[in-house]
Amino acid sequence: MKNELLSLLNKNLLAVEPSLIRKFDDEISKIPGIIKLTLGEPYFNTPDHIKIAGIKAIIDNQTHYAPNRGIVELREAISEYLRRRHYAVSYDPQEQIIVTNGASEAISTAMNSFLGEGDMVLCPSPAFGLYRNLAKINGARYIEIDTEDDKYELTPEKLKTYLDEYHTSVKMLVLNYPNNPTGVSYSENEIKKLAEVLEEYPIVGECQEVCVNG
Template identity: 45%
Template sequence: MVEVSEALVSQVNKTLANSVPSPIRVVDDRFSKIDGILKLTLGEPDFSAPEHIKQAIIADVAADDSHYSPSQGVIALREAISDYLTERFDTPRYDPKSEISVTVGAAEAISATFQALFNPGDELIVPTPTFPLYESVAKMNHIEVIGLNTAPDFLVTPAKLTATIKEHPNAKAILLNYPSNPTGVTYSAAQLAVLADILREHNLLVISDEIYAELVYDEKHTSMAKLLPEQTILISGLSKSHAMTGYRIGYVVGPSALMNQIGKAHQSMVATAPGPMMAGAIEALRNGREDPVAMRTVYQKRRDFVLEGLAKAGFTAAQPGGAFYIFAKIPASLNTNDLEFVYDLAETVKLGIAPGSIFGAGGEGYIRISYAASTEKLQTAMTRLQHYVELKK
């Protein structure tokens, strides 16, 4: 242990120092102290990365790819991303040389984008409930976050969007994340087209985090990069689609004049992503287009199983069209709030679930269940939940 001068501690960055630890972490830490708890709080696939992707990484390491890669990523990966987006989501063809940056996961893509495109005081519309990272990165960059409460349908409707823009005429950008973490809700092509028209009319920059695009169960995913490319910064990555969260490969694409700036921020932030991990991403996009299909089939079965289990326990949920989350309303009969509920649930039947309120306005009274867990675990979880509800009757 190292002593520290107290005067130095008091001088750290105020915004960061005042940011509480990630609320999901606080909840999770409390759960972790309960013996035998079953947690459905994690936002990552329980699958491991496909074998052919692992082999591509192994071959790349064996071939001595230990030197710096180009800052924006190896060109072969940028070409693979460009082809994938066009072929899979019908986007315009993004120029691998000037319109694509490979990042250290979607997290770094968000940090670099926020740092590059906003000035202190700029206003960003963030629909809630939402993944808490956006707000914390926005705050670090002195961006004013304007909440747009999407409850109870958890969709940005044309009416809500128009009202928010009217109330905040200086808003510069909107953050979209669909399929959504935490709600699992996503948009149809028709719904998105209406939103795109409004955003075009007001010339709002769209930062569209579509990391769950491959995990869509009903209608095919529509990208904002297809509908509104001239105003869209698309953020995505391989973590969720190919169960390779730990490899940390994400990307940002958009018009070159904006990517120029994002590329500078990315370069000074991390220099470049690791070469061997990029080799895995090339393999995933070139030869692993079917990988998400198999996982999607499993996730969909789990989703349906959990929805049914929740219904039996008296919980209702907005239609979770994608990702691997269900955002469910706690029955009024339990007469509780979401924080009290999840702690009591954890202590009574050893089941750990994220409380909705930690995802911002509109999440109060809800829980987020991640079904990126084995079918066996999900069965046990539903049994415990139903047992809990029985106990409280």
């Protein structure tokens, strides 16, 4: 039965490799008293006011199916937060914002929506392993951009070099910042310079919180 089920699986799924960081975490977790810097889990518990809000929502029977895009009030709060406190940008909560179960679902949704067989994905290396696996599942080719010589930052010059080489097949650039695992981030000016390069190519750019047409 196991072999029969395997034969029915998406063949691309069989190419996905186990997470190395999970394997490493499993090994070192056996060491008593160790301070782990592996999975990036917050060192603090969920704050009490958030726990209480969750409990209150259950008591108030907010336990039924939510709209596919997420609860309207939450989308409106996200829109206001982005406008007023974070990025000074305006997104329509009715049409331009969806709520996901964490960042991984958002990343998966974006990459699954755009990628298909034969597409190429560019990603500065090193990077979070999920991107490579999602590319494989969708039959896309994952191209690493080595950033070691540039202090682990993607430069406009190097981005243009790769786009010129692969531009006929490149569908997406994944820009992982603050970078996992190096911690490198980008200034507003650096992002603008990368965006200026992307404007010349029919490519989707995905970062941690938004997916925008380049």
